[in-house]
Structures are given as C-alpha cells and as structure tokens.
Amino acid sequence: MTLKSARRLMATSESPDLAVLTRWSRMLTALAVAVVLATAGLIGLGADRAEAQPTASDWYTVQSRHSGLVLDIEGASTATGAILTQYTDWNGTNQQFRFIDVGNGYYKIQVRNSGLVLDVWNFSTADGATIAQYTDVGGTNQQWRVTRDSAGYYSIVSRHSGKALDVYNWSTSAGSPIVQYTPTGATNQQWSLNPVGSTCGADTVLADIAEA
Secondary structure: OOHHHHHHHHHHHHHHHHHHHHHHHHHHHHHHHHHHHHHHHHHHHHHHHHHHOOOOOOOEEEEEOOOOOEEEEHHHOOOOOOEEEEEOOOOOHHHOEEEEEEEOOEEEEEEOOOOOEEEEHHHOOOOOOEEEEEOOOOOHHHOEEEEEOOOOOEEEEEOOOOOEEEEHHHOOOOOOEEEEEOOOOOHHHOEEEEEOOOOOOOOOOOOOOOOO
16 A cells, blocks of 8 residues: 555545544534523523512612602601602601512512501592502502613502602602602603612511511
8 A cells, every 4th residue: 555545545534533523522612602601691681680670678769860859758757648758868767668579560668667658548540649658458559560661760650550659740849749640751750769778777667577
C-alpha cells in the first residue's frame, strides 16, 4: 500500500467519527447556552413579579401621582368610619398600609394605625362615594384589585363597584378626600407604593389578623 493510499484510507475511516463528535459538541454547547438563558429568564420574570405586586409583610405609603400627597386616615383616627384623605407625608402609622392577598387578584388594604381595612362606605357603587376604614368583614367592598402599569404606577379598583381610588376634584390640597370614581387612567387615579421599612413606628395590628 502506498503512503498516499494509506492517508486516503485514514481520512475516510476517521473523518465521519470526527464529524459526529463535532456535531454533538456543538449541540451540547447550544443546549447549555439555552438552559442558562432560560434559567436567567425565569429568574428575571420572578423578580419582576415580586416587584410588581405588594406583599402582606411590608408596609407602604401610597402616594398620589397627581398631588404628591399620600393616603391618610383623617386625624389619625382608630374609629370605624374615619375617612380616607390625602395628606403631607409625616411618617404617621395612619399613612401606612399593607396589602393582604385574598385570592383571585384582590387584596384587602389594612391601616397600620388602627388594624382596620379600607372600605367603600355603605357598599356604594356611585361615583364620589366615600372611602373609610372599617372592621374587616370580608365584604367585596373591602377588596381591591391592585394593578401596575408600564410606568410603575398602580391603579386600585374596588371589587364591589369596579371603581378606582380617586383624588376628588383633582385636588392638590392636604386633607382632600379620596373617593371612588369610574376608572379613567388619569394621574389622580395613579399611585406609587413606597415601602416604609421596619423603622416607621409601632406595629399596632392585632395579632389574630392572619394573612389570607
């Protein structure tokens, strides 16, 4: 056998195996990259979801995009029926709220100062109806859908009426009432949720109020 024939024989016998190994190597590399990218995507998605929705373990101030003021229970009252207003942020516990998941995308919104929850007064479905704090009775007028838009602002819509928390008459004054109104997507119905952390004041929520 000549040297040239031997080289030809080696090439024809080894090349298919090398080609197969090369293809497998490329496939495995591509698969590894795909797994890494998919895992990163899932981690990112989880982070976005966690950031998008409030948690029952955190307290928040709820700030109007329109006025820059925050939700406030008038007079720092602990009484049922005390109304919801907007006011200058002074770190009061009557301006701190937590969002407790009740299922199906709805939350009850609890006031840190009183342990009561936000309530559409008298089960009203009317535009301009009062929002107050009241004992948690599990009513749909105490349940809210909280939805974040692409700009990072939230709408807060009553399950009972389908109407949104609204700064009445587009006021920018401290002490102005917060009402429910037909959703318009306007800035007086848009809110920022700002975590206040563990140093914001005494936690007065009753121990037997469990997260749903």
